[in-house]
Structure formats: C-alpha cells, structure tokens
Amino acid sequence: MTVIKKVIGSCFFEYISEFDSEEKALSGLDGTFKEVKVSNLKKERTLITKENDEQKHQDSAKAKTEGRNKI
Secondary structure (H helix, E strand, C coil), X not given: CEEEEEEEEEEEEEEEEECCCHHXXXXXXXXXXXXXXXXXXXXXXXXXXXXXXXXXXXXXXXXXHHHHHHC
C-alpha cells in the first residue's frame, strides 16, 4: 500500500531574470536567472489518499488485455 500526501494551495511569485538589452528581454534569449520571490503563500488543504499497489497492477494488466482484444 502506498500513502500519498498532497498539499494544495496558492501563491504569488516573481521570476527575475537579467538581460543585456530590451530586445533580448522581449525575446527571452540569453537571459541570466537572478531569483524567484514567493509571497502570499496559502496552504488551503491537505489530501491524504491510500493506493493499493496490487490493485494498480491488476488494473494495468486488465487494461492491456482489453486493449489487445479490441485491435
């Protein structure tokens, strides 16, 4: 069994790059990464689910078998 935890939320971010000219900045070519700023980070909910590994393998095999029959 696998337990999966997902944290769902939202934020604002700024991706900052530096360029030699305005033309390069407009085209996005030859930029240098500077930093990322994250603000207003909100954790809205956490979702924990269980997945039965055996069931996933059985479903996968079943889908492959059904797919072969349709061809």
